[in-house]
Amino acid sequence: MPTLPTSMVPLLNPILARLMAGVLALLVIGTIVGVVLARRATSETAKATVANLNARIRAWWVMVVVFAIAVATGGVGSIILFAAMSFLALREFMTLTPTSRADHGVLFWAFFIFAPIQYVLVWMQWYGLFAILIPVYAFVTIPGRMALAGDTTRFLERAATVQWALLACVYCVSYAPALLMLVVPDYAGGRTGLLFYLVLIAQLNDVLQYTFGKLIGKRPIAPTVSPNKTWEGFIGGTVVTVAIGTALWWATPFTPLVAAVMSLVITIMGFAGGLTMSAIKRDRGVKDYGTLIEGHGGVLDRVDSLLFAAPVYFHLIRFFYVP
Amino acid sequence: MIERALARLARVIAGASVRFTVPLEPPERQRAYFGNHTSHLDFILIWSALPAEARVRTRPVAGADYWMRGRVRRYLATRVFHAVLIDRGGHGALTGHAREESSSRHVRDDTVVPSQVRDDARGAMRTIEAISRAMGDGTSIIVFPEGTRSPDGTLLPFRSGLYHLCQLKPELELVPVYLDNMTRILPKGEVLPVPLLSRVTFGAPLRMEMGEAKRAFNDRMRDALLALREQ
Numbered sequence: 001m002p003t004l005p006t007s008m009v010p011l012l013n014p015i016l017a018r019l020m021a022g023v024l025a026l027l028v029i030g031t032i033v034g035v036v037l038a039r040r041a042t043s044e045t046a047k048a049t050v051a052n053l054n055a056r057i058r059a060w061w062v063m064v065v066v067f068a069i070a071v072a073t074g075g076v077g078s079i080i081l082f083a084a085m086s087f088l089a090l091r092e093f094m095t096l097t098p099t100s101r102a103d104h105g106v107l108f109w110a111f112f113i114f115a116p117i118q119y120v121l122v123w124m125q126w127y128g129l130f131a132i133l134i135p136v137y138a139f140v141t142i143p144g145r146m147a148l149a150g151d152t153t154r155f156l157e158r159a160a161t162v163q164w165a166l167l168a169c170v171y172c173v174s175y176a177p178a179l180l181m182l183v184v185p186d187y188a189g190g191r192t193g194l195l196f197y198l199v200l201i202a203q204l205n206d207v208l209q210y211t212f213g214k215l216i217g218k219r220p221i222a223p224t225v226s227p228n229k230t231w232e233g234f235i236g237g238t239v240v241t242v243a244i245g246t247a248l249w250w251a252t253p254f255t256p257l258v259a260a261v262m263s264l265v266i267t268i269m270g271f272a273g274g275l276t277m278s279a280i281k282r283d284r285g286v287k288d289y290g291t292l293i294e295g296h297g298g299v300l301d302r303v304d305s306l307l308f309a310a311p312v313y314f315h316l317i318r319f320f321y322v323p
Numbered sequence: 324m325i326e327r328a329l330a331r332l333a334r335v336i337a338g339a340s341v342r343f344t345v346p347l348e349p350p351e352r353q354r355a356y357f358g359n360h361t362s363h364l365d366f367i368l369i370w371s372a373l374p375a376e377a378r379v380r381t382r383p384v385a386g387a388d389y390w391m392r393g394r395v396r397r398y399l400a401t402r403v404f405h406a407v408l409i410d411r412g413g414h415g416a417l418t419g420h421a422r423e424e425s426s427s428r429h430v431r432d433d434t435v436v437p438s439q440v441r442d443d444a445r446g447a448m449r450t451i452e453a454i455s456r457a458m459g460d461g462t463s464i465i466v467f468p469e470g471t472r473s474p475d476g477t478l479l480p481f482r483s484g485l486y487h488l489c490q491l492k493p494e495l496e497l498v499p500v501y502l503d504n505m506t507r508i509l510p511k512g513e514v515l516p517v518p519l520l521s522r523v524t525f526g527a528p529l530r531m532e533m534g535e536a537k538r539a540f541n542d543r544m545r546d547a548l549l550a551l552r553e554q
Contacts, residue, residue: 087518091338095520101475101510107517 015189015251016071019196023064030057049214060207063302067199071192075180076123078195082177083119088299089169090115095283097161102151106142106162112309114138115170122174125181134171139163164296168277168307169300175310182314184321187253197245197252198266198313202305205241205267212236229271238267253321262313269312272303277304325403330371330378337364338520341372344551345527347498350376353463354496354528357485359478359548360467361506363389364516369465369500372523382407383465384454388500407457407464409450451487458492465500468544476506478549481541488496489531489540497544499526501551524551 041047070077094107114134121130143159151158176198180191187193213233220227221234245263249256270302276301333339347354350373358369366383374380387408390400400406458464464490469479489495503522509515526547531540 091518091520094517095338097503099507101506104507104510104513104517106517107519111517112515 002225013188013190013193015193016196019162019200019248019251020068023200027057027061027064030060045086068185071196072277074192075177078180079119079123079177081113082173085299085303086115086119086170086173087111088171090165092298092300093165093169093280094162096281096302097165099161100151100153100158102149103146103158103162105149106145107143109145110162110166110170114166118170119177120172122178122181127178127181130174130178130181134166138166142166172307172311173303175314176306179310179317180319182322184253186318187321189251189253193251194253194317196234196309197248199306200248201241201245201263201266202270202309204244205237206305208240209237209271211232212240222275222279225275225282229275229278234271238264238271241267253317262316265316266309266313269309272308273308274304277301277307326378329367329399329403332363332371332527333371335365336516337368338518339368339372339420339506339523340520341523341525343525345525347374347377347525347528350374351380351461352496353380353458353461354498354502355485355488356381356463356465356498357468357544357548358465358500358502358526360469360472361511362472362509362516363478363508365464365467365472365502365505366406368502368505368521369402369522372500372525377463380461381463381465382457384409384467389451407454409454427508447484448487451484451491455488455491468541472511473506473512478545481545483537483541485544486531486537486540493531496528496530498528499548500524500545501526501553526551 034050034057037050038047038054041050068080070081090111094110099107114137118130118133121133142162143155146155146159146162176195179195179198182191182194184194185191189197208228212235213228213230216232216236217228217230219231221229221231242260242263245249246256246260249259252259252262254262334341349418355379356369356373358365366385370378370383379390382405384407385400385404387410390396390406390408400408431463454464460502466485468481470482471479473479485497501524503524504519505521508517508519508521529544529547535543
């Protein structure tokens, strides 16, 4: 395991400090706007929308503090945070999708063997095994174990469900803390800087697409999947997010042009991830356990924009920036 | 201390969200909470979902054959949950919480129910009497009227224990509690739980009606439990 450079200590890292200050400023502005809107709202629907907005802003405060602590503790904190999110996301995902009584053993493996090992590999910075544990070893053992269990009803569907759950909730999510493995020469932001940039752009994109959608959204992109995702929201959110992402090029190892491309990749992947998870929810939502998630507030809803963005972002940086 | 920690742990493992369709008022009232039974975690989950004032007055009714085996289980059953343990096997004495030993030692049949295997109606009645005594004036109980865990989550026919208990205690409030998804978390025959999300739904309290027949009573209770699943 390589020794950590001093730039891993993010509290001493001016780039992270400035990004953090920017996020806090945004949250303060958001909170003030929320208060003003709450005073001005008159109609019932407006009140409900503003209440929802303020609930989201409050949730953001909590999430930002948790994320800041995780990043400030360097590698380990982020790894624990994302491991916990993977676990909760996997739990929500598997609750939502039907499995058979015979799958109990396989589910146990997914939760207590593959998911923990994946994060131990991130912590060990063992890239070689990290990259193949789930696509190779989980992929072959899950159907093998299921076949041994003997239940052949909807076999492919059940095996694919567990494989997909592990890929999405564990493998993809683990790419975010895996960014700590990447050492980009002459980049002052340290490895947590890459992670911070990814999470910031992906979540900003979520917020902006939601905001533009609420303000000017008319034409839904995929009405059968998610009526809230509109062309206006998508384009407005993407344009502003890419503008902010480009303006933050100094916090990344990228040139302004590359920063623009990277932000665009993150926003498009974020949108695709969110839409895909919505499709799964829509499909399962009408079935028995759809309501089970509601009271719990989904972790999966929060990380869905990272699912596709994290691995692509990781491999782009690894390919182009890591010698 | 241990109780509170265990209650929390059970809810974390089972990812339980708890719903009360009507508030349990007053919480300390004597009741029988009856639920659908699919896993060994069931009574712990119902117990942990109860408000604290109700929880301290509530004892699960459980099978001695399972809970007296092994030190940890015995400790949990007798010292932590203060379970009313019922000997379902027919051999060996029924052992309950230390306080209750004398009153329930001689009971020897299935819990809430006359065993269908051995039609020992008198033994069953003695079990019900023992439970009734254990309840006294203030203790609530958690029971599973199916008498055994359902292997696939479908609700099995109710046995008659709850009915006989209500004949002894006609004023007893009966609260249906539906447990969702527990059969996937720890199905019958498995040892290790998978941490999926579950839901505990408490229904409105019911009572035995004057002169109600066993069949009608059981159907009514079963329907009340099933109705919670649909919500």
